[in-house]
Amino acid sequence: MTASSTKRESFDVRILRQAAPGEPSRWETFRIPYEPNLNVISVLQKIAAMARNAEGKETTPVAWDCNCLEEVCGACTMVINGRVRQSCSALVDRLLEEHEGEIELQPMTKFPVVRDLVVDRSRMFRALEKVKAWVPVDDYYDRGAGPRESQESQEERYPLSECMTCGCCVDACPQYSKVEVERRPNESIEEHQARQAEAEKSEFLGAAPISQAMLFNRHATGAMLADDRLNALSGPGGIQVCGNAQNCVAVCPKEIPLTTSIARAGRQTTVHAIKKIFDR
Ligand code: SF4
Ligand code: SF4
Ligand code: FES
Incomplete structure (x- = not known):
């Protein structure tokens, strides 16, 4: 655990959302209580359980894909803080360190979006x-x-x-x-x-x-x-x-x-x- 993460109580995750193929996209922010050693998939699981955004408004659960959880299947790939990578191996502590406390998630940019972070x-x-x-x-x-x-x-x-x-x-x-x-x-x-x-x-x-x-x-x-x-x-x-x-x-x-x-x-x-x- 790093010195900065011990002081943190929560952090924000900005997600580019899209309800269905061809629909317009919009950003939504979620506030997550900080815990050490999270990865992006565990953050998405917490968001699904909350179904509330950072403003406290009820919202639909964010959709994402995953399977192996050990960087073998490729299903969880998305754009995390501007870099395309697997969300199961993206560690929150490191992302918060590198990007001044922010996490931004977007679907991959070259494939049709099915919903939220799920692409075809x-x-x-x-x-x-x-x-x-x-x-x-x-x-x-x-x-x-x-x-x-x-x-x-x-x-x-x-x-x-x-x-x-x-x-x-x-x-x-x-x-x-x-x-x-x-x-x-x-x-x-x-x-x-x-x-x-x-x-x-x-x-x-x-x-x-x-x-x-x-x-x-x-x-x-x-x-x-x-x-x-x-x-x-x-x-x-x-x-x-x-x-x-x-x-x-x-x-x-x-x-x-x-x-x-x-x-x-x-x-x-x-x-x-x-x-x-x-x-x-
Ligand atoms: S980046 Fe391309 S070559 Fe590398 S594992 Fe993924 S699909 Fe295969
Ligand atoms: S054009 Fe595409 S496939 Fe060819 S070297 Fe560049 S990134 Fe790789
Ligand atoms: S869930 Fe398989 S690579 Fe991440």
Whole structure:
């Protein structure tokens, strides 16, 4: 506990709230009795239990997402005091120290808001589908041992495999723009999702899917789909959109070497394009 936190009785949390997709947003402030060793998720639990804002007025509980509570699932990602990160690992004592007693929470900026701090990250999962971020399985018959993996390849792939699709890298990326298609009256969720996916089709894939493509291209069996992945990375919204600003690598909570993956993807797509010319 720090000297300043021992004197504190309460602290304020400002939250950017939004009732539903497409609705206007508004700030609301909550006053929380101080306790040592809180994280942002425990603060949100206290807010949900109070359902009153700092002015003492009754209000709706703030919505947020979480799952693992140990920085593994990525579900609790939000913008905390201006920095995109996981709320389960954001410690209140440290935030109050660094930001003069204030905590400000906002939903991620590049995904459609579902409610309050909950966003829809489907675009990232669709991007993983686009780059076929998996090891292909033909069938479930026993076909014997697959190709051996070298220690060197394993060491190269392991850091990339730590990605939790949290979205920090794309939220911080200047080349990644928000795409939000409004739901029409009487439109089903499936129809709306299909229109949303269509609108994103040529938008930038982002650093995480590029890095996942490199992870699976480096895997001996995963490499069977290497050409498909390189076609996806060479197409609209692919590697050429990256401006090399390197914001992605700076904010990745898993310290994944994203710019190394991006450079590797650049080389692989160039060789792939040259090969295609000679294969004609
Ligand atoms: S690369 Fe890092 S920042 Fe991006 S989604 Fe994966 S874990 Fe999150
Ligand atoms: S290096 Fe590329 S992916 Fe990373 S933040 Fe910059 S533009 Fe985005
Ligand atoms: S709850 Fe899973 S990363 Fe925070």
